Amino acid sequence: MNPSKSTLRKYSGLLVAFFRASAMADLEYRLNIVMKVFTDIIWYVAQLSVFEVLFKHTNSISGWTLESMRVFMSVLFLVDAFWMLIFQENLDRFSDKVRRGDLDMVLAKPVNAQFMMSVQKMSTPYLVNVVLTFAWMIYSLTELPGGFEAARLLTLLISVPCGLAIAYGLRFVFSATALIFARAENIVYVWYQLYRLAMRPDTVYPPWLRYLVLTLLPVGFIASVPTQLILGLQTLSFLALAILVAAIVLWLSTLYWRFAMRFYSSASS
Amino acid sequence: MIQPFITGLIEVALWSAIFTSTGLMSMNGFPRESYLAYALWAAFFSRIGSNWMYEFRMIDEIETGSVNSVLARPISFYEYYLGQFMGYKLITSVLSLIAPILIVAVISGPTKLERLPLAFSLVMYYLIFVHTMSFIVASFAFYFNRVSSFTMAKNIGLWMLSGELFPLDLAPEPFRGWLLAMPFCNAVYRPVGYLTGRLEIGSIVDGFVSSTLGLVVIAPIAVMIWKGGRRRYAGTGA
Amino acid sequence: MSSNVIETRGLTRVYQTYRKPEGVLGSLKGFFNREYESKVALHPTELSIEGGQIIGLVGANGAGKTTLLKLLCGLIEPTGGEARVLGFNPAERKSEYLRQVSILLGQKNQLWWDIPAADSFDLLARIYDLDRVDAKKRVRELAEMLQCTELLHTQLRRLSLGERMKMEIIGSLLHRPRVLFLDEPTIGLDIVAQTTIREFMDDYVKRERPTIILTSHYMDDISRLADRLLLISQGNIVYDGTVDGFMGTVEPMQKLTMSIATPPSGGVEIAPGVVLTPGQMQFEAEMPSRFIAPAIQKIMSLSSVQDLKIEEANFEDVIRKFLEKESRDRKARDRFPT
Numbered sequence: 001m002n003p004s005k006s007t008l009r010k011y012s013g014l015l016v017a018f019f020r021a022s023a024m025a026d027l028e029y030r031l032n033i034v035m036k037v038f039t040d041i042i043w044y045v046a047q048l049s050v051f052e053v054l055f056k057h058t059n060s061i062s063g064w065t066l067e068s069m070r071v072f073m074s075v076l077f078l079v080d081a082f083w084m085l086i087f088q089e090n091l092d093r094f095s096d097k098v099r100r101g102d103l104d105m106v107l108a109k110p111v112n113a114q115f116m117m118s119v120q121k122m123s124t125p126y127l128v129n130v131v132l133t134f135a136w137m138i139y140s141l142t143e144l145p146g147g148f149e150a151a152r153l154l155t156l157l158i159s160v161p162c163g164l165a166i167a168y169g170l171r172f173v174f175s176a177t178a179l180i181f182a183r184a185e186n187i188v189y190v191w192y193q194l195y196r197l198a199m200r201p202d203t204v205y206p207p208w209l210r211y212l213v214l215t216l217l218p219v220g221f222i223a224s225v226p227t228q229l230i231l232g233l234q235t236l237s238f239l240a241l242a243i244l245v246a247a248i249v250l251w252l253s254t255l256y257w258r259f260a261m262r263f264y265s266s267a268s269s
Numbered sequence: 270m271i272q273p274f275i276t277g278l279i280e281v282a283l284w285s286a287i288f289t290s291t292g293l294m295s296m297n298g299f300p301r302e303s304y305l306a307y308a309l310w311a312a313f314f315s316r317i318g319s320n321w322m323y324e325f326r327m328i329d330e331i332e333t334g335s336v337n338s339v340l341a342r343p344i345s346f347y348e349y350y351l352g353q354f355m356g357y358k359l360i361t362s363v364l365s366l367i368a369p370i371l372i373v374a375v376i377s378g379p380t381k382l383e384r385l386p387l388a389f390s391l392v393m394y395y396l397i398f399v400h401t402m403s404f405i406v407a408s409f410a411f412y413f414n415r416v417s418s419f420t421m422a423k424n425i426g427l428w429m430l431s432g433e434l435f436p437l438d439l440a441p442e443p444f445r446g447w448l449l450a451m452p453f454c455n456a457v458y459r460p461v462g463y464l465t466g467r468l469e470i471g472s473i474v475d476g477f478v479s480s481t482l483g484l485v486v487i488a489p490i491a492v493m494i495w496k497g498g499r500r501r502y503a504g505t506g507a
Numbered sequence: 508m509s510s511n512v513i514e515t516r517g518l519t520r521v522y523q524t525y526r527k528p529e530g531v532l533g534s535l536k537g538f539f540n541r542e543y544e545s546k547v548a549l550h551p552t553e554l555s556i557e558g559g560q561i562i563g564l565v566g567a568n569g570a571g572k573t574t575l576l577k578l579l580c581g582l583i584e585p586t587g588g589e590a591r592v593l594g595f596n597p598a599e600r601k602s603e604y605l606r607q608v609s610i611l612l613g614q615k616n617q618l619w620w621d622i623p624a625a626d627s628f629d630l631l632a633r634i635y636d637l638d639r640v641d642a643k644k645r646v647r648e649l650a651e652m653l654q655c656t657e658l659l660h661t662q663l664r665r666l667s668l669g670e671r672m673k674m675e676i677i678g679s680l681l682h683r684p685r686v687l688f689l690d691e692p693t694i695g696l697d698i699v700a701q702t703t704i705r706e707f708m709d710d711y712v713k714r715e716r717p718t719i720i721l722t723s724h725y726m727d728d729i730s731r732l733a734d735r736l737l738l739i740s741q742g743n744i745v746y747d748g749t750v751d752g753f754m755g756t757v758e759p760m761q762k763l764t765m766s767i768a769t770p771p772s773g774g775v776e777i778a779p780g781v782v783l784t785p786g787q788m789q790f791e792a793e794m795p796s797r798f799i800a801p802a803i804q805k806i807m808s809l810s811s812v813q814d815l816k817i818e819e820a821n822f823e824d825v826i827r828k829f830l831e832k833e834s835r836d837r838k839a840r841d842r843f844p845t
C-alpha cells in the first residue's frame with residue numbers, strides 16, 4: 001500500500017474518531033452547549049451592531065457597503081465557528097496540558113504529537129454555529145443589491161481551509177511557546193489582539209498595515225480574502241496566494257514546534 | 270503591562286482606518302480625534318468594568334462546598350467578595366490608567382484629565398452593580414454545574430451594552446434610548462464620554478441614578494436566588 | 508548487536524536550573540545575568556536488560572527513577588551517553604518504536620475523563636493502527652482478567668480510583684507492547700485493588716512475556732513481580748541483582764512465630780541469643796536467615812508445636828537499611844579518601 005495514502009487515511013480516520021469522542025464528552029454537559037451557542041449569538045450581534053450603527057452615518061467604508069460588509073462579517077463568523085469547533089479548546093488548554101504532564105502521554109503515542117495536541121478535543125457544540133453562520137452568509141449574499149455569482153461560492157472550499165490553516169499556524173506558535181517559557185499564558189493575549197486585525201476587511205487599513213496583514217502577519221487571509229473572492233473583488237490569483245501563504249505558515253508552525261520541543265525534552269523532569 | 274498598550278493602539282488604528290477610508294471629517298457632530306480618544310479610553314475602562322476572576326472564585330467556592338467556611342465568618346459571602354473585588358479593582362485600575370494617559374499625551378487626543386476622578390468614581394460605583402450580577406451568576410452554582418459558561422454569556426452581554434464597541438449615541442432610536450436608560454453604559458460610555466468631552470456632568474448624575482436603580486431591581490432577585498440555593502444545598506446535605 | 512532489549516552506555520542526564528537569587532535586587536540582577544546550576548539527575552549508567560524480564564526500579568523520591576524511565580521511553584533526551592531499546596534510540600521517538608512500547612504513569616490519565624473507557628480504547632486502537640475487531644476482543648480478555656468487564660461502558664469520571672487504574676492498564680496493554688514502563692501503577696490504591704492488579708500483572712507476564720520496568724512505592728509489588736532489582740540513589744544505581752540477592756547484602760532477617768501447647772519446663776536456646784523461656788506458649792522472634800534452619804531443627808525436637816510460621820522481614824525496612832548503610836559507607840569514603 002502507498003504509505004502516504006495510508007497515512008492520510010489514518011489521520012482522517014483519527015479526525016473523525018476525535019470528533020465522535022468529543023461529541024460524546026460534550027453531550028454530558030447539555031446546559032453548557034446551550035450557553036456556548038447563546039453566548040456566541042450575543043457576540044455575533046455585538047459585532048454586527050458596530051457596522052449597522054456606523055453605516056447609519058456613512059454609505060461606504062473604503063468601498064464596502066453595508067450589504068457587502070454583512071457578507072464579510074458572515075464569512076468571518078463562519079471561519080470563526082470552524083475555528084472554535086476544531087482548534088480553540090485544544091490550543092487554549094495547551095499550556096495546562098504541558099504543565100500537567102499530559103503532553104508526555106501524547107508524545108508516547110505513535111502519532112504526530114502536534115496533530116494530536118491540536119485537534120484531540122474538539123468543541124462539538126460549535127457545529128450549531130457553523131450551521132447558523134453558514135445560513136447567515138447565504139442570506140446576506142442574497143440580500144446584495146447586485147446579486148452574486150453562486151459559482152464563486154466554490155472558492156470558499158479552498159479559501160476557508162486556507163484561512164483556518166493560517167489562523168491555526170499563527171495561534172499554534174503562541175501556544176507552543178508554553179514549552180519554552182513556563183509562564184507563557186499571557187502571550188496568548190498578543191494573539192487575541194492580532195486576531196482583532198482579522199475582524200475588519202484589510203482594505204480599511206492604511207497601506208502599511210494592509211501590507212502587513214497580507215504578508216508578515218497574514219491574518220487578512222482569515223476572512224477578508226475569502227470574502228473578496230466570493231464578492232469578485234479579487235482575482236482568482238489571490239486563491240493561489242492563499243494556498244501558498246497557508247502552506248508556508250503551516251510549515252513554519254511545524255518548524256517552531258520542533259524547536260520548542262527541544263526545550264521541552266531537555267528541560268522537563 | 271504591555272497588553273493594554275496594544276489594545277489601545279489597535280482600537281485607535283481601527284477607528285482612524287474607518288475615518289480615513291470614509292473620508293469623513295466628523296461623525297454625529299464629533300471630530301475624528303474625539304473618536305480616537307474615545308476608542309482608546311474605552312479599551313481600558315471596559316477592562317475595569319468587568320468581573321471574571323472574582324466571579325470564578327465565588328462559583329468555585331459554591332461548587333466545591335467551601336462556601337460554608339465563608340459563611341462561618343462574621344461578614345457574609347456577598348460582602349466578603351465585594352470587599353476583595355473592589356480593593357483589587359481600585360489598585361489595578363489606577364495602575365492600568367497610566368498607559369492611556371501616556372498615549373493620549375503622545376497623540377494629544379482630546380481628553381479632559383481633570384474629569385478623570387469623577388469618571389472613575391462612576392465606574393467604581395457601578396462595580397457594586399457588577400459584583401451583584403456576579404453574585405447572582407455564582408448563586409446559580411447551587412442549582413447547576415459548570416456555571417462558568419453563564420459568566421461568559423453575561424460578560425459578553427454586558428460588554429456589548431457598555432459602549433466599548435462604539436459611542437452609544439451613534440445608535441439609532443429607539444435603541445439609543447434603551448441603551449442609555451440601562452445601567453450598563455456606566456461601564457464605558459458615560460465615563461469615557463464625559464472624559465473625552467462628549468458628555469457633560471448631567472450624564473454622570475444620570476449614571477449614578479441608573480446604577481442605583483439597577484441595584485434596586487436586581488438586589489431582590491439576588492437575595493431570592495441565593496436563599497433558594499442555600500435551601501436546596503442544605504436539603505441535599507451535600 | 509546483542510540480544511538485550513534494553514541497553515545503555517554511559518546514559519546521563521544533567522539539568523540546568525536557574526538559581527533564584529534572594530531579594531528584589533538579586534532578582535533584578537538575575538534578570539540580566541542568570542546563574543545556572545547543574546544538577547545531575549542520572550550519573551553515567553550502564554544497563555543491559557534481557558527480554559522477558561521484569562525489572563523493579565526502587566529508590567526514594569527524587570532519586571532518579573522517573574528520569575531513567577523517561578529517558579528509556581524517549582520522553583526526555585539524555586545529556587550524555589546513549590540508550591537503545593529494541594534496537595531504537597528512544598529519543599528519536601520513531602513510530603515503529605512507540606508502537607512496541609507502552610508507558611503508564613500512575614498519577615496521569617491517558618483515557619478520556621467524560622467518556623466510557625471502551626470508547627477511549629477505540630480511539631487508542633486507531634492511534635496504534637490495530638484491527639478494531641481484534642482490539643475489542645483483547646479489551647474483553649483483559650477486562651475479564653481484571654474483573655472489570657461491567658465497567659467498560661461507564662464514563663471514566665464515575666469510576667473509583669482503582670477501577671480507573673484497571674482501565675488505564677488495559678489501555679496501555681491494548682497494543683501488546685514488547686516493553687512496558689510502569690511508573691507507580693498501584694499508587695494510592697486500596698489493598699484490594701493493589702492485590703488484584705498485582706495478581707493480574709503476575710498472570711499477564713506469564714502469558715505474554717513482555718519486558719517490564721516497574722517502579723513502585725509498594726515493595727510487595729516489586730518482591731512479588733520483579734526478577735531483578737535496581738536500586739537507585741542520588742542518580743546512581745547502587746544495587747543491581749536479584750531481589751533475594753539484595754536481601755543477602757543487608758543480612759536479611761526472618762520472622763519466626765509459633766505457639767506451643769505444652770511448653771518445656773526448662774529454657775531452650777533456639778538460636779544464639781534467642782531463648783524460649785519456661786512456660787512460654789506464644790513465641791515470636793526475628794533472627795538472621797542463616798539461623799533459621801538450625802532453629803527449626805531445635806523446635807522440631809520439642810513436642811506439640813503449632814502454627815510454625817516463617818516470614819520474610821519487611822522489604823521496605825531492608826531497603827532503608829541498605830540505603831543508610833550505603834550513605835554511611837559513602838560518607839566514610841569521602842572522609843578518608845584512599
